[in-house]
Amino acid sequence: MKIEKHKTSSPHFLGVDLGSAFTKFTVCDAGGKIVHQNLIKTLNIRSRSLKDSVERIYGQFSIKSCCATGYGRSKFEPAQIIKTEINCAAEACLALRPKEKCIIDIGGEDIKIIHCDEAGKVESFYLNSKCAAGTGAFLSEIAERAEIDLTQMSVLAEQSASEREINSFCTVFAKTEIMGWLFDDVPQQDIARGIYAAIINRVNSLRIDSAGPVFLIGGVAANHPFFNNLLRKSLGKEVFVPQKSEFIVSFGAALMAKKYDDKTKRD
Amino acid sequence: MAYKIKSTSVLKELMRDYFQRIGQREKPLAWCTSVGPAELLRSFGFEVYFPENHGALLGATRTAGSNIPAAMKCGYSGDICSYTTSDIGAFLNQSTPLKTQYGLDGIPRPDLLVYNTNQCREVEDWFHFYADRFNCSIAGIHPPRHLHSIRAAEIELVTAQFKRILPLCEQISGQKFDLDAFREVLQLSSEATLLWQQVLRTAMASPAPLSFFDGTIHMGPIVVLRGTVEAKTYYAELLQELQENIAAGRGFLQQESCRLFWEGMPIWGKLRALSDLFVQNDAAVVASTYCNSWIFDAFNEKEPFESSARAYTEIFINRSEQAKFTMLQKWIEDYRIDGVIFHDAKTCFNNSNARFGMPLRLKNKLGIPSITIDGDLCDLRFYSEGQSITKIETFIEQIQNQKSFI
Numbered sequence: 001m002k003i004e005k006h007k008t009s010s011p012h013f014l015g016v017d018l019g020s021a022f023t024k025f026t027v028c029d030a031g032g033k034i035v036h037q038n039l040i041k042t043l044n045i046r047s048r049s050l051k052d053s054v055e056r057i058y059g060q061f062s063i064k065s066c067c068a069t070g071y072g073r074s075k076f077e078p079a080q081i082i083k084t085e086i087n088c089a090a091e092a093c094l095a096l097r098p099k100e101k102c103i104i105d106i107g108g109e110d111i112k113i114i115h116c117d118e119a120g121k122v123e124s125f126y127l128n129s130k131c132a133a134g135t136g137a138f139l140s141e142i143a144e145r146a147e148i149d150l151t152q153m154s155v156l157a158e159q160s161a162s163e164r165e166i167n168s169f170c171t172v173f174a175k176t177e178i179m180g181w182l183f184d185d186v187p188q189q190d191i192a193r194g195i196y197a198a199i200i201n202r203v204n205s206l207r208i209d210s211a212g213p214v215f216l217i218g219g220v221a222a223n224h225p226f227f228n229n230l231l232r233k234s235l236g237k238e239v240f241v242p243q244k245s246e247f248i249v250s251f252g253a254a255l256m257a258k259k260y261d262d263k264t265k266r267d
Numbered sequence: 268m269a270y271k272i273k274s275t276s277v278l279k280e281l282m283r284d285y286f287q288r289i290g291q292r293e294k295p296l297a298w299c300t301s302v303g304p305a306e307l308l309r310s311f312g313f314e315v316y317f318p319e320n321h322g323a324l325l326g327a328t329r330t331a332g333s334n335i336p337a338a339m340k341c342g343y344s345g346d347i348c349s350y351t352t353s354d355i356g357a358f359l360n361q362s363t364p365l366k367t368q369y370g371l372d373g374i375p376r377p378d379l380l381v382y383n384t385n386q387c388r389e390v391e392d393w394f395h396f397y398a399d400r401f402n403c404s405i406a407g408i409h410p411p412r413h414l415h416s417i418r419a420a421e422i423e424l425v426t427a428q429f430k431r432i433l434p435l436c437e438q439i440s441g442q443k444f445d446l447d448a449f450r451e452v453l454q455l456s457s458e459a460t461l462l463w464q465q466v467l468r469t470a471m472a473s474p475a476p477l478s479f480f481d482g483t484i485h486m487g488p489i490v491v492l493r494g495t496v497e498a499k500t501y502y503a504e505l506l507q508e509l510q511e512n513i514a515a516g517r518g519f520l521q522q523e524s525c526r527l528f529w530e531g532m533p534i535w536g537k538l539r540a541l542s543d544l545f546v547q548n549d550a551a552v553v554a555s556t557y558c559n560s561w562i563f564d565a566f567n568e569k570e571p572f573e574s575s576a577r578a579y580t581e582i583f584i585n586r587s588e589q590a591k592f593t594m595l596q597k598w599i600e601d602y603r604i605d606g607v608i609f610h611d612a613k614t615c616f617n618n619s620n621a622r623f624g625m626p627l628r629l630k631n632k633l634g635i636p637s638i639t640i641d642g643d644l645c646d647l648r649f650y651s652e653g654q655s656i657t658k659i660e661t662f663i664e665q666i667q668n669q670k671s672f673i
Contacts (some may be wrong), residue, residue, distance in 0.1 A: 071653050086661040087668075110654065122665045124630070129641045129654035 012061035015253025018072030021108030026107045026250040037247045042157035045075045067257035081260045085249045086125050092214050092252030094120030106220040108136040113206050133169035134202025136220050145175040145189045156228040162190035166198040196227045200234050215236035222246040270519045274505045286369035295378040300390045303383040306456045309494040310421045310449040311440040314452050322350025326535025326645035328364045348389040349614040349645035350401045379439045383408040385585045387617040406432040410580040415587040425576035450568040452494040457566035462502035463489045464562045469509040470553040474518020476509040480542035482558035489561040524549035530556050531610035531643040532618050548663045554602040606666045607637040613649035638662040
């Protein structure tokens with residue numbers, strides 16, 4: 001990827017989160033203030049949209065360094081450093097709240113539970129690697145089977161008082177279960193709520209023992225406020241959902257890029 | 268220049284000669300489980316073949332995936348040991364890397380099958396499959412399982428089981444049991460196993476001259492050739508090379524940012540990729556329960572039956588959670604381990620040790636962090652590469668951050 005660098009005087013730092021569903025860009029200034037964010041669908045590393053975004057950012061800002069994260073991190077050529085999304089999430093949440101906390105990141109294909117100590121360092125973490133139950137992909141697949149518009153799902157679920165839950169962890173079998181609900185004329189509101197409840201059950205099977213609050217980040221948190229409320233009730237503790245939570249990891253990557261630049265200068 | 272262990276060329280010759288001897292069929296052939304009574308069988312003049320070694324070969328050559336379905340069609344669940352299913356599948360498909368790599372006609376026909384359930388029950392079923400297929404005699408050792416400590420009564424029980432298989436060995440081999448021959452083989456095995464132990468312990472040095480991944484390759488002779496002069500000679504030579512590397516400050520990773528322990532089975536089809544991943548991240552995987560599983564320091568030729576019974580019963584896989592914790596603690600201290608990687612192998616319940624709270628105990632009692640990788644020894648359908656790489660890289664970053672913080 002050829003990049004023409006722009007020549008503005010103030011230095012900026014780019015974080016790119018190449019996730020399984022979307023690629024997120026965050027640009028920060030030297031003070032760590034977010035000055036730009038955009039999101040594109042993750043296609044392939046040579047896609048026009050990716051190239052356009054990168055060219056636009058490098059054209060607009062004087063990018064001193066770039067950090068890539070997410071599943072495509074090792075393929076992103078402009079990056080000076082590569083960090084995993086878990087450490088980037090921790091870095092971003094440290095900037096938001098420098099205390100002990102538990103981060104729940106629900107992305108396209110995974111759920112991450114990250115325990116951070118008081119200094120914001122990752123103390124332990126969980127990442128699903130057997131199946132994608134309870135992730136963004138699970139949610140969108142089931143919603144599609146139930147013919148629920150994802151943008152309306154949260155509003156629909158809010159209208160339901162149903163306690164119905166999908167039992168199956170398996171995305172494919174869950175779709176079969178939903179088929180049964182459709183045949184039984186279960187209202188869409190109840191189906192929407194049931195899908196969220198299945199993800200809550202999945203999260204509840206994971207260890208969340210941090211004394212601090214929960215930070216809920218990722219695409220699901222960004223687009224499904226009803227889910228966030230359901231999780232609050234289920235966990236019985238403080239759950240912070242940062243603004244534009246789908247960009248938190250790319251924000252952390254931008255902060256990592258700045259750290260890298262500071263270190264390079266020191267060395 | 269890239270770090271290389273020169274003795275690897277000798278290892279290749281040794282393994283080739285071993286398999287060619289098996290192919291030549293000059294001696295009666297006994298099949299034995301990898302931690303079964305190989306010394307006793309060798310004392311009767313048997314050549315000894317180890318199906319688990321074949322399972323590892325199927326995993327490493329990534330041919331397990333094409334063979335496992337044949338075993339499943341034969342009634343074996345895809346959730347049981349993938350050594351078993353890939354080996355049985357390879358037999359049914361008449362497809363084995365032993366043909367291409369060592370020139371054998373196929374999986375060699377056994378004259379006797381002997382297993383030890385000290386590691387799992389699967390080996391018993393696995394060997395019975397072949398006993399039926401080949402109409403072959405079979406015998407087994409069934410030690411008490413999951414022991415906290417090894418008591419005299421248990422040694423007595425297992426000793427009696429060892430002795431019980433003598434008449435069958437005499438009948439098949441055509442040789443009378445010779446106590447002196449047994450003592451001699453056991454002494455050779457003891458010497459080789461202690462040399463292997465010293466080989467592994469070279470990785471206590473930093474930079475370490477031997478990684479866990481190297482160990483999985485160089486352990487070949489201690490599995491298939493223990494009780495022979497060749498195994499002893501090989502490990503003496505390997506040890507000398509590694510000691511020279513330590514003296515010269517040579518290691519597989521010159522700058523170790525952290526030292527890790529691999530717990531559980533290797534992921535045979537991903538050894539190279541995983542080895543490269545750790546090295547690229549400056550992380551040295553210096554020790555493992557797996558490679559240490561072939562250290563039988565209880566062997567004593569003066570008490571060949573009793574010491575064999577003890578050695579094969581006290582192995583890690585056959586111990587209680589408390590005993591396993593104590594063993595892990597010792598390795599963690601000896602090798603100055605910063606973190607543990609648990610491989611939770613889908614088809615190897617018995618050698619997956621993250622399921623009963625061990626990671627949390629290590630964290631709470633020793634302050635040692637760990638991660639659990641979901642995968643399998645042979646069946647790569649149970650291994651998600653992207654997620655596993657993210658886990659490993661995060662774990663390394665986590666340890667590096669913690670170390671720099673201190």
